[in-house]
Amino acid sequence: MPKIIYTLTDEAPLLATYSFKPIVEAFAATAGVEIETRDISLSGRILAAFSDRLEESQRVDDALAELGELTQSPDANIIKLPNISASVPQMKAAIAELQAQGFDLPEFPDKPETDEEKEIRDRYDAVKGSAVNPVLREGNSDRRAPAAVKRYAQEHPHWMGEWDPESKTNVAHMKDDDFHGNEQTVVMENDDDLKIQLVSPLGKVQVLRESLKVQAGDVVDSTFMSVSSLKAFLRRQIRRARQENVLFSVHLKATMMKVSDPIMFGHVIRAFFTDVYKEYGADMDAAGLNPNNGLASIFKGLEKMENGAEIRAAFDEAMANGPRLAMVNSDKGITNLHVPSDVIVDASMPAMIRNSGHMWGPDGEEDDTLAVLPDSSYGEVYQAVIDDCRDNGALDPRTMGSVANVGLMAQKAEEYGSHDKTFEIPFHGTIQVVNSAGDVIMDDIVDPGDIWRACTTTDAAIRDWVKLAVARARATGDQTVFWLDRSRAHDRTLKRIVRRYLSELDTEGLRILFMHPADAAETAVFRMRKGLNSISVTGNVLRDYNTDLFPILELGTSAKMLSVVPLMAGGGLFETGAGGSAPKHVDQLVNENYLRWDSLGEFLALAESLRHFAENHGNQGAGVLGDALDKATEKLLLENKSPARKLGQIDNRGSHFWLTLYWAKELALQTTDEDLAAAFKPLAAELENNAQKINEELIAVQGSPADIGGYYRPDPEKTAAVMRPSETFNSIIDQLG
Structure with missing residues (x-):
């Protein structure tokens, strides 16, 4: 029997699910729609990876693998909430919590030596980083601002910081010898099985990957970043930030790019604290203090070292004498370099642009910033937007247009850094990509420490991406731009393929263009200022970046985007927008019993999921539920019933109540399905009659600590x-269910 699968994830979205899921289940049941859940949280994925070590009662199924199989079915209907893309510090924290809860899990081996340690590390590596999205995203991405959300943003504009024409904020990126400059691309003529190996000048061969299966038509890339060039670049930017008297910040994606970006993060720390590492580097390395894990991890480790206080003082002195570091939390002394997962490029850069080009400094004041994005592939996009704001001032949410996105991501397209095709080079030699006939199809001369990576993009994914872009262009009439950089080997190849597939489709009357990403960004912002809409058609990484950049400028947050993934097998994946998993919100709930996470993206995704269910299975009631939910969501926005930020006001739970009331009223008044209308009339009346009481019950619990029994794996009953917390609301909903 077809079902809607609701994912259980992490942090704030998971907490919100405990409130919203009972409502969804009760409403869906009235139309004969069954809701099931699958746990793809970080803790759930860890337990599944080590299920064979656990007691029978503790074992969990591999829900992610199950959902991966489901994406190949036309019946797939999955609502995917934001999940943790775990960095190493997050992995270790989650493991420690699970161990404390009684799960027999091994420690995370930083430097595995024995076969057992290597096998343990392999299991953990399969869980960390962006492990979920490549499995579930068996379709390309369609992300846009729903009309109701856009209207609300225009009528209730969010704050935008003013820009000083003399602002010294800029983006710094490498000019050559990076991933962009060293890229090679081939298109496979036949199905094949490739091998990746490193060959020394003396003929020593180290196989890095024994088997990489590819299909005819696949686009296969290889590239590397020179670590010597990276180090020289970082030294220059540290000097530049000090000379220009701006904040120094680094913007990476150490969660999704789980091999390359943590390594780069570590090099930033070594470069910033060069003198410290010259004197104490050997001591810290011997103690296992890895800069890839950030300053917080190092400082914690120093507490256990005999000369730890001396080394910590050296770090403090270096921070005092170097350029001012951008801060994550000035009050607590948490810098941009403390935790790799604290400053994620796709969220941090738009926030900085929205905030007058400022980040927070050590003195608790805002200031201009040098934003360091080592790889040049995408830095120019942010620079183009910064230049526009410096020249023309902040964008106006009341009048600006939208930039939707059609993103290439199906079948793990362009999944740089999120897989086992990225390596830190152990010795000087030549990396070879070898086909089954023994021919070297790509090679790179590399040095120790260089970061080498490959990726594949299937022909079927590209064809589907082009088809989706044309469909969106036809549906909207908006200017549609493929963001492709002709100076990149991959993009040049992609452009030829895209042109071929465009010629097979009806594009009559559509305005479809190709632009360099920096030019495309400049054009998109120019059109936004004129109130015009555009569609950016991008590869996977720019999809990730654009679907935060433009929504944060347009709407104040990327969590309010509608995110639909039409699966290539015919099913649907409905994501609840971007916006991360909001760890700070969990802290507020635990300390104050107040959750300000906004479930708006979840409401939008659920409505699309219900309509998809109706169309695929001829269930009229599901479509009625979806349409009514959209109207209720618009009412929620217009009535300003979204979560506020202060105690004593509506939080996430309160917004769920008001949405439920508006949803029930819409269903009671609709004329398409008389049985549903009859079922919801008494519910709507009871909710409305008890609205004041329910609201008071929900607010009354605020202000005191809340016990949820765990951070990464909260206790279900406590949570x-x-x-x-409202017995009145619960009894009404449970009766409907």
């Missing part, structure tokens, strides 16, 4: 009690 349900915290997230469903």
Whole structure:
């Protein structure tokens, strides 16, 4: 029997699910739609990876693998909430919590030596980083701002910081010898099985990957970043930030790019604290203090070292004498370099642009910033937007147009850094990509420490991407631009393929263009200022970046985007927008019993999921539920019932109540399905009659600590009690269910 699968994820979205899921289940049941859940949280993925080590009662199924199989079915209907893309510090914290809860998990081996340690590390590596998205995203991405959300943003504009024409904020990136400059691309003529190996000048061969299966038509890339060039670049930017008297910040994606970006993060720390590492580097390395994990991890480790206080003082002195570091939390002394997962490029750069080009300094004041994005592939996009704001001032949410996105991501397209095709080079030699006939199809001369990576993009994914772009262009009439950089080997190849597939489609009357990403960004912002809409058609990484950049400028947050993934097998994946998993919100709930996470993206995704269910299975009631939910969501926005930020006001649970009331009223008044209308009339009346009481019950619990029994794996009973504190509301919903 077809079902809607709701994913259980992490942090704030998971907490919100405890409140919202009972409502969804009750409403869906009235139309005969069954809701099931699958746990793809970080803790759930860890437990599944080590299920064979656990007691029978503790074992969990591999829900992610199950959902991966489901994406190949036309019946797939999955609502995917934001999940943790774990960095190493997050992995270790989650493991420690699970161990404390009684799960027999091994420690995370930083430097595995024995076969057992290597096998353990392999299991953990399969869980960390962006492990979920490549499995579930068996379709390309369609992300846009729904009309109701856009209207609300225009009528209730969010704050935008003013820009000083003399602002010294800029983006710094490498000019050559990076991933962009060293890229090679081939298109496979036949199905094949490739091998990746490193060959020394003396003929020593180290196989890095024994088997990489590819299909005819696949685009296969290889590239590397020179670590010597990276180090020289970082030294120059540190000097530049000090000379220009701006904040120094680094913007990477150490979670999704789980091999390359943590390594680069570590090099930033070594470069910033050069003198410290000259004197104490050997001591810290011997103690296992890896700069890839950030300053917080190093400082914690120093507490256990005999000369730890001396080394910590050296770090403090270096921070005092170097350029001012951008801060994550000035009050607590948490810098941009403390935790790799704290400053994620796709969220941090738009926030900086929105905030007058400023980040927070050590003195607790805002200031201009040098934003360091080592790889040149995408830095120019942000620079183009910064230049526009410096020249023309902040964008106006009341009048600006939208930039939707059609993103290439199906079948793990362009999944740089999120897989086992990225390596830190152990010795000087030549990396070879070898086909089954023994021919070297790509090679790179590399040095120790260089970061080499490959990726594949299937022909079927590209064809589907082009088809989706044309469909969106036809549906909207908006200017549609493929963001492709002719100076990149991959993009040049992609452009030829895209042109071929465009020629097979009806593009009559459509305005479809090709632009360099920096030019495309400049054009998109120019059109936004004129109130015009555009569609950016991008590869996977720019999809990730653009679907935060433009929504944060347009709407104040990327969590309010509608995110639909039409699966290539015919099913649907409905994501709840971008916006991360909001760890700070969990802290507020635990300390104050107040959750300001906004579930708006979840409401939008659920409505699309219900309509998809209706169309695929001829269930009229599901479509009625979806349409009514969209109207209720618009009412929620217009009535300003979204979560506020202060105690004593509506939080996430309160917004769920008001949405439920508006949803029930819409269903009671609709004329398409008389049985549904009859079922919801008494519910709407009961909710409305008890609205004041329910609202008071929801607000009354705020202000005191809340016990949810765990951060990465909260206790279900405790969390349900915290997230469903209104007995009146619960009884009404449970009766419907």
